[in-house]
Amino acid sequence: MMAKLVSRHVAGHAEEFLDAFRVVIVNGPRQSGKTTLLQQLNHGRGGTYLTLDDGSLRSAAQADPVAFVAEDSRPMMIDEIQRGGDNLVLAVKAEVDRKTDRGQFVLAGSTRFLSTPSLSESLAGRAGVLEVWPFAQEELEGRGDSFLVTAFNDPEALRSPSFSDHGRRDYFELICRGFYPEAVAMRSELTRDSWYRAYVQSVIDTDIREMARIEEPSNLRQLLGIAAASTAQEPNLVKVGSDLQLHRTTVTRYLGLLETVFLIRQVPAWSRNLVARAVRRPKLHVTDTGLATHLIGVDADGLAARISPARGPLVESFIVNEIAKQATWAPFRIGLHHWRISQGAEVDLVLERNNGRVVGVEAKATDSVNQDDFKGLVALRDSLGEDFVHGFVFYTGARSLSFGDRLTALPISALWDR
Structure with missing residues (x-):
């Protein structure tokens, strides 16, 4: 296309x-x-x-x-x-x-x-x-009704009995293809890989060099590679600094530069206590999964392998990125956060409107879901009461499933295909 x-x-x-x-x-x-x-x-x-x-x-x-x-x-x-x-x-x-x-x-x-x-x-x-971000799959499919708006305004409409046409392999292909217009138009993995390589070099050598004095650009490339390998995680800056032989403050600055050129996004921790929100560690996501798979050297076959450490994090980043793009054209402002408490409950993505209403999203790289997959969403629902609109677990299976009060499992394709 x-x-x-x-x-x-x-x-x-x-x-x-x-x-x-x-x-x-x-x-x-x-x-x-x-x-x-x-x-x-x-x-x-x-x-x-x-x-x-x-x-x-x-x-x-x-x-x-x-x-x-x-x-x-x-x-x-x-x-x-x-x-x-x-x-x-x-x-x-x-x-x-x-x-x-x-x-x-x-x-x-x-x-x-x-x-x-x-x-x-x-x-x-x-x-x-x-x-303006690289394409959303919703745009590529020519759809007009965003999951994000429906999730807040009419979440029950998402409990459709229809089956998704997308299978597990389809999602892995989308993740590895990426969403930059040039990459989408390319037919082969070889040409896309060459394009991503040139793209990273151009952004680091032109955009970052023009706005900041970087003594050793290779450190930035290495840090971007680490970010890709740890996408959807809370970065340990001390360990990253040790691996790159850089001071923690330098790592923080370099991450800021990568975010300034839109290669990564840092999703802040969520809490109704604004001070607590500020002090907890953000989650880091590479903003395009095609770029991430290029950087870590994995393809769709690798993601489909029986054991694939990258599969879960890349599926999560794929979902987060799609929702973040939808937020740019939503008719109301939405904050993106993640939530984790010391007792272990966590939610991959907490979406909050200015009116205090919240939607929770979990990502699963599996073809089936069970009640355990909703533990974090249940904890969030119970803590928020009426402010909790709905909780969704996205998975690679084919149908939407109700899991009780304001809890639903959805195929990943429900982000764009309803």
Whole structure:
């Protein structure tokens, strides 16, 4: 399936934001589809599209940012904005302060460039922020009803008696293929592996080098490999530092850099006590399972083997990533967390709306489920009472199954196929 045929669900929010804000910021990893989205917006709005990957444009933006943003028709779409530097963003701020029309600029970046305190403050009250990730399977399937919205608004609708068309092997193939548009369009494992290798090199050698002084980039590559091997786990920074011969503070900084370029996400621990939420360790997930399988050297056959240590964590990261993508176009804001208490109860993903309502999600890389698989969700349900909307265990089996009060087992494909 070619990238140009896939409708991006976040486009609706982008159009809405253009009508509501003077500036729209589009963040996301390289090669995730930001450029295509900007060009589509530009085509519909009759604006100007510029990319700072173009050396001449980048030099002009850096030399005279005020003149650069004053030219051309609106909205001005500036791609790879982080390559223009702080002064370009400040010039945008001055321009939108001078003229308060909505939809003047769309700024797209492959790093969380605009999340730095000084720049965030500069555009506070002027900008709306969107994230564009690699494809969600829901987008590739052409579906329009997100699991995430249904889970909060009508969870009983997910207890369908129908059978999934996806089998265990299908999920492993999706996990290993990944979701970057270029990788999706490739037919062979060999070409995808070559693409992922070049992609990692480009992100580390270009994006990270431009925003941070890294004495030894190989340490970052090694850390990314460790992250892939320990996806869906709480990283032990002391051990990681020992393995890489780096100080713990350096490991923390490097993880922050990998998150800034969208290669990993850290899902914070959840608690109704906000202080406790802040001090517990986050779970780390590589943001694309195709990239993760490339880094650890495993394919679908390896995941299907009788013993496969990577299978469970990769299935969990696959589910977390799909839900995180759906959250970017949901009609309400949703926080993603994980939950673990000292007595042993844990839930892979706790989804919380601003109104305090919670949905719990567990991931299982098995074809069958039993009551024990719901222990963490039962503990969460009992502790929250009416604020607990529903708990779901996703597994590689074929049908949805009720496990009692607000507890349901679902095929993984229910994330996109209902």
